Amino acid sequence: MSDETVYNGLAAALAPYTGDPISRGRAVAAVTTALREAILDGALRPDDWLREDDIASILSVSRTPVRTAISQLVEEGLARKTTNQGATVARLSMEDIIALYVVRENLEGLAARLATARHDVRLIEELERIGDEMEQAAAAGAITELANLNLRWHRRLREASGNVYLDRFLAQVEYAVRRMPTSTFARPGRTKEILAEHDAVLSAIRARDAAAAENHAQIHMRNARSARLADLLDARSPSEEHLGTWDHGKDVGRRSVGY
Amino acid sequence: MSDETVYNGLAAALAPYTGDPISRGRAVAAVTTALREAILDGALRPDDWLREDDIASILSVSRTPVRTAISQLVEEGLARKTTNQGATVARLSMEDIIALYVVRENLEGLAARLATARHDVRLIEELERIGDEMEQAAAAGAITELANLNLRWHRRLREASGNVYLDRFLAQVEYAVRRMPTSTFARPGRTKEILAEHDAVLSAIRARDAAAAENHAQIHMRNARSARLADLLDARSPSEEHLGTWDHGKDVGRRSVGY
DNA sequence: AGGATCCATCTTGCATCCAATACTCTTTGT
DNA sequence: ACAAAGAGTATTGGATGCAAGATGGATCCT
Structure with missing residues (x-):
């Protein structure tokens, strides 16, 4: 797999949201929106990596606003971070x-x-x-x-x-x-x-x-x-085509989930 | 008013939370916690400015983690930002x-x-x-x-x-x-x-x-x-000693607030 | 052969640097 | 005297640089 294909998927996922020319003072908002919409639409799937550098290149901004955007998504529960390793799209069990x-x-x-x-x-x-x-x-x-x-x-x-x-x-x-x-x-x-x-x-x-x-x-x-x-x-049950998108949680039903 | 007194108040407000030696990977968390506690304790009062540079000096970090921390507080509703002008502690009407x-x-x-x-x-x-x-x-x-x-x-x-x-x-x-x-x-x-x-x-x-x-x-x-x-x-009513801490909202009672 | 250790590399975390913008104070013109 | 315009300053927004931590693979030892 070449370097290009590595973030081809990411580029494709973000493509619909790259349209706006990003002006000063709105970079963070633009990146946040793009990433959030991509996640909400399912274009970015659970456990997908959110690489700062790649996203920055694709959206033509530096890593700084991307970093801020990602940390906001974490705050919103849409992404998770592991230190020095990167952020992933959060699962939804x-x-x-x-x-x-x-x-x-x-x-x-x-x-x-x-x-x-x-x-x-x-x-x-x-x-x-x-x-x-x-x-x-x-x-x-x-x-x-x-x-x-x-x-x-x-x-x-x-x-x-x-x-x-x-x-x-x-x-x-x-x-x-x-x-x-x-x-x-x-x-x-x-x-x-x-x-x-x-x-x-x-x-x-x-x-x-x-x-x-x-x-x-x-x-x-x-x-x-x-x-x-x-x-x-x-x-x-019938087809497993959604597998991977969902955390089909082996624990489902085992303990109370508060309802 | 000299330069020093400008953030003496801020330094005093953050003093109780500056104790921990900030290690790599926890700078943002440390700053966020310090600021949040200072706000929640009332040491930082509504409308107080949160100057990135001052906070960075006081906590001995660079502006970068301070910025991230502030944007998190904004997300939590504890601070507000005005573009190119800075962040203030949010009011509570x-x-x-x-x-x-x-x-x-x-x-x-x-x-x-x-x-x-x-x-x-x-x-x-x-x-x-x-x-x-x-x-x-x-x-x-x-x-x-x-x-x-x-x-x-x-x-x-x-x-x-x-x-x-x-x-x-x-x-x-x-x-x-x-x-x-x-x-x-x-x-x-x-x-x-x-x-x-x-x-x-x-x-x-x-x-x-x-x-x-x-x-x-x-x-x-x-x-x-x-x-x-x-x-x-x-x-x-009796003493206005808390004035300034509170937005005593001239609109209070005028429109429905949803209760 | 299997496992532990070391090294290369990838990616983030923080620091620093530069540009752009909003505010303020001064100045100028009417 | 007052308003409008302009320069200067303070402060953020974003870009870049550099070091630390983590991962994965190769190597070496047993």
């Missing part, structure tokens, strides 16, 4: 996923409750609009677009909570969720359910029933968790 | 505090519930031991020690949840809470209440009643919030 959805259920519920209490008219309008777009995307079978709209829906809701901490934590949750390899929208029938669950939350917000909004948001997340786990189990 | 306790109520409740479900015998023993030590400290009127033991109590509980995300989020909450200038243990009668509230949570854990544990933990946090707000209002 089955345990992690379950733990994630447990926390998410609570936080999304809280966000729905707080958002409802604030009587934000624009929130309702925007969630309606996003919902409509999702209906259209569903009719067209546009999975990727559905996933993106879904992200917007949840982002809008958490922003509407008006709570900076909640917003920040849910953003971190989003980073983790987006690392899952497949979209649950691809599961037969799940799209319809998701839309219905969103509607249930929205109806509660409209009715200014904070408790109901919280409850429906929690139900939504519990169902999301079930769908996710089913999806991962499906992917695991 | 009344709104932030309220928002914080709202989220904390939820997360601590969740931690208590999950911890209870795991039947961790050692957890019960350790919470008992910490509780005993708190009783002694209370009898001795040792406020600082009480506050430290209280941190340990909550840390132990969140670790016992076995949920990495919950643990991480509650750690971030702790960082924010520790920035409050005074301890609510100093409020007459509050110490006794806190001990009783802890006991209530612990009893529920012992009884393996997860719902009760969650409920008592939430109650504990609601009371903590009340005490905190009362404390801040007390500090504000």
Whole structure:
């Protein structure tokens, strides 16, 4: 294997994000975004090495901003560092996923409750609009677009909570969720359910029933968790094509993971 | 004002944390810890400048690890950056505090519930031991020690949840809470209440009643919030000695903060 | 042959250096 | 006198240089 092929994979993974000409004062942000998106999209896979020098060359910056970017990703839980050896893309074990959805259920519920209490008219309008777009995307079978709209829906809701901490934590949750390899929208029938669950939350917000909004948001997340786990189990058993992307954790199910 | 006095304050603030001889591979961690502790202890106050060069001199490292450390603190919400101008210690507004306790109520409740479900015998023993030590400290009127033991109590509980995300989020909450200038243990009668509230949570854990544990933990946090707000209002009205430490936010109460 | 040790190399960790930007104080023009 | 412009300064942002630690392979010893 020649020197070139060594980071051909990396270059390819970062290619979609190298477009922006990096201006002073935004190098770190540009690198962080590029790497984060590459990881979240799955272009960079768990255990892949993040070599400062290679990344620097590919993005045409020096190692300094790359270093800073990587340490931020570590802080976000997307990468891990071993001293003097380098950083790798963090794994996401089955345990992690379950733990994630447990926390998410609570936080999304809280966000729905707080958002409802604030009587934000624009929130309702925007969630309606996003919902409509999702209906259209569903009719067209546009999975990727559905996933993106879904992200917007949840982002809008958490922003509407008006709570900076909640917003920040849910953003971190989003980073983790987006690392899952497949979209649950691809599961037969799940799209319809998701839309219905969103509607249930929205109806509660409209009715200014904070408790109901919280409850429906929690139900939504519990169902999301079930769908996710089913999806991962499906992917695991019949074909092992996802092996390597996932830490199929030999410990799964052995000890409590907090749910 | 001479050059020296400029960072005499900073040097004094960092003095307690400069003890460790900084070895290779731990410079960033050492600087981060020193700065974080200084901020959390209130030695570095909101809006204080964090000058890379000064900090580097004081801690006998170069600007590089200092920069990395500061960017981590920004990520943690403890500092803010303005481009080409430097970083300052982040303010904590009344709104932030309220928002914080709202989220904390939820997360601590969740931690208590999950911890209870795991039947961790050692957890019960350790919470008992910490509780005993708190009783002694209370009898001795040792406020600082009480506050430290209280941190340990909550840390132990969140670790016992076995949920990495919950643990991480509650750690971030702790960082924010520790920035409050005074301890609510100093409020007459509050110490006794806190001990009783802890006991209530612990009893529920012992009884393996997860719902009760969650409920008592939430109650504990609601009371903590009340005490905190009362404390801040007390500090504000009669004497303004804390002014400057706090962003007494002219907007306080004007708009909803999500609770 | 097998294992331990030493050496070459790769990669990071920190220091230093230079350029760019924002602020401030002065100066100038009206 | 006041405002606007311009120079000077302080401070960061990014690039580069160098040394330390870690890994992997070759070599040597048993």
